[in-house]
Amino acid sequence: MKFGTKAIHSGVEPDSSTGAIMTPIYQTSTYVQRSPGDHQGYEYSRTHNPTRTALQNNLAALENGKHGICFSSGLGAIDAVIKLFNPGDEIISTSDLYGGTYRLFTKVYEKYGIKFHFVPMTNVDLVAEKINENTKMIWAETPTNPMMNIVDLRALSKLAKGNNLLLGVDNTFASPFLQNPLDLGADIVMHSVTKYLGGHSDVVMGALVVNEDELAQRLIFIQNACGAVPGPQDCFLVLRGIKTLHIRMERHSQNGKTIAAYLKNHPKVEKVYWPGFEDHPNHDIAKSQMRDFGGMISFSLKGNKLEDARKVMESFKLFSLAESLGGVESLCGHPATMTHASIPKEEREKVGLVDSLIRLSVGIEDAEDLKNDLAFALSRI
Numbered sequence: 051m052k053f054g055t056k057a058i059h060s061g062v063e064p065d066s067s068t069g070a071i072m073t074p075i076y077q078t079s080t081y082v083q084r085s086p087g088d089h090q091g092y093e094y095s096r097t098h099n100p101t102r103t104a105l106q107n108n109l110a111a112l113e114n115g116k117h118g119i120c121f122s123s124g125l126g127a128i129d130a131v132i133k134l135f136n137p138g139d140e141i142i143s144t145s146d147l148y149g150g151t152y153r154l155f156t157k158v159y160e161k162y163g164i165k166f167h168f169v170p171m172t173n174v175d176l177v178a179e180k181i182n183e184n185t186k187m188i189w190a191e192t193p194t195n196p197m198m199n200i201v202d203l204r205a206l207s208k209l210a211k212g213n214n215l216l217l218g219v220d221n222t223f224a225s226p227f228l229q230n231p232l233d234l235g236a237d238i239v240m241h242s243v244t245k246y247l248g249g250h251s252d253v254v255m256g257a258l259v260v261n262e263d264e265l266a267q268r269l270i271f272i273q274n275a276c277g278a279v280p281g282p283q284d285c286f287l288v289l290r291g292i293k294t295l296h297i298r299m300e301r302h303s304q305n306g307k308t309i310a311a312y313l314k315n316h317p318k319v320e321k322v323y324w325p326g327f328e329d330h331p332n333h334d335i336a337k338s339q340m341r342d343f344g345g346m347i348s349f350s351l352k353g354n355k356l357e358d359a360r361k362v363m364e365s366f367k368l369f370s371l372a373e374s375l376g377g378v379e380s381l382c383g384h385p386a387t388m389t390h391a392s393i394p395k396e397e398r399e400k401v402g403l404v405d406s407l408i409r410l411s412v413g414i415e416d417a418e419d420l421k422n423d424l425a426f427a428l429s430r431i
C-alpha cells in the first residue's frame with residue numbers, strides 16, 4: 051500500500067462487536083477474565099489497550115517498521131531508549147539537538163553514569179572520532195532543530211553497523227511522510243507525536259518504531275515496566291489526525307517553499323535556514339533521503355538584535371508565538387529564549403543559534419495570508 055492508504059487504513063479494523071468504522075476509545079483500565087489467566091489478550095491498560103494497539107500498528111506501518119510503541123510524550127519515548135543502556139555506556143549525539151533531549155541526557159542520565167558526546171553530525175568523521183569500546187548508540191536528528199541541518203542517515207547507519215552500534219533517529223521534524231529512517235538503515239525511529247503526527251495541537255505523545263523483534267521486546271518491557279503510556283482518548287485523537295497526514299504534509303511543504311523564498315528575498319532578513327534551497331549545504335542529502343522539505347524554517351535578522359526579533363514576534367497576527375510545531379496553524383518561536391534556553395549561550399552561538407533567530411512552523415493556511423503577516427511584522431522593525 052502507498053502512504054496515504056496506509057495512513058487511513060493500517061492498524062484499524064471495523065470494531066468486531068458493532069462494526070464501528072472508527073476504533074472506539076477503550077476508556078478502561080482493566081479487562082474481565084473468565085478464569086484466572088483466561089482473557090482476550092488484554093489484562094491491564096498500562097500493558098495493552100485496544101485503542102493504543104491500533105495506533106501502534108498504524109505508526110509501525112507508516113515508518114515501514116514491525117513494531118510501534120507509544121509513550122505519554124516524545125521525551126518519554128527517548129527516556130525509554132536511554133533505559134536500554136547501563137552506567138559506563140556512551141552515546142554520541144548531535145550538537146544542535148532538541149533542547150529537551152539535551153536536558154534529559156545531560157541533567158538526568160549523566161547522573162546515572164551514562165556519557166554523552168555532542169558533535170556536529172553533518173560531519174560523519176567527527177562522529178567516528180568519538181567511537182570507543184563503550185559507545186552503544188548514535189542518536190541523530192534530521193532536519194535539526196532549529197538550524198535545519200541535514201544529517202546523512204545512510205552514512206551514519208554504515209558507521210553504526212560497522213561498529214556494532216544502534217542508530218536512533220528523532221524523526222519528528224520530517225514526519226513519516228517526508229522521511230523513513232528505518233529504510234535508510236536506522237534501528238530505532240522516534241517521534242514526538244505531539245507535532246506533525248497529531249497535527250492539531252491537542253495531544254502530547256511520543257512513539258518509537260523498530261523492526262528488530264528482540265529490540266522491540268526490550269522497549270515494550272520498558273514501556274510497561276516504567277509506565278509512561280498514553281491514554282486511549284489521546285490515541286484516538288492521533289489516529290484521527292494521521293488520516294490526513296499525507297495531505298497536511300504536502301501543504302506544509304508547499305507553504306514552506308513559498309515562505310522560505312519570500313524570506314530569502316526580504317531586505318531585513320540576514321539568513322534563511324530551509325533544506326529545500328539548492329544552496330543549503332546539505333541539500334543533496336536532503337533530496338536523497340526526504341520526499342519533500344517540509345514547513346520548518348528558521349531565519350535571522352540583519353543586525354542580530356534580540357529586540358528586533360521580539361518586535362517581529364509580537365507583531366504577527368497569524369504566526370502565534372508558542373512552543374511546539376507541526377500543527378495545522380502557523381506558529382513562531384524564539385529558540386534562544388524558549389526551546390533552547392537550557393543550552394548555554396556559547397554552545398548555542400557555536401551552531402548559529404543567535405539571538406535574532408526566529409523559527410517558523412508554517413501551517414496549512416493560505417500562503418498569501420502568511421506572506422502578508424510576515425511582511426507586516428518585518429515592517430515594524
Ligand SMILES: *Cc1c(COP(=O)(O)O)cnc(C)c1O
Nearest residue numbers: 123124125148220222242244255
Ligand atoms: C517536541 C520534540 C521532542 C519532545 O517531544 P514531547 O512530545 O514534547 O515530549 C523531541 N524531539 C523533537 C525534535 C521535538 O520537536
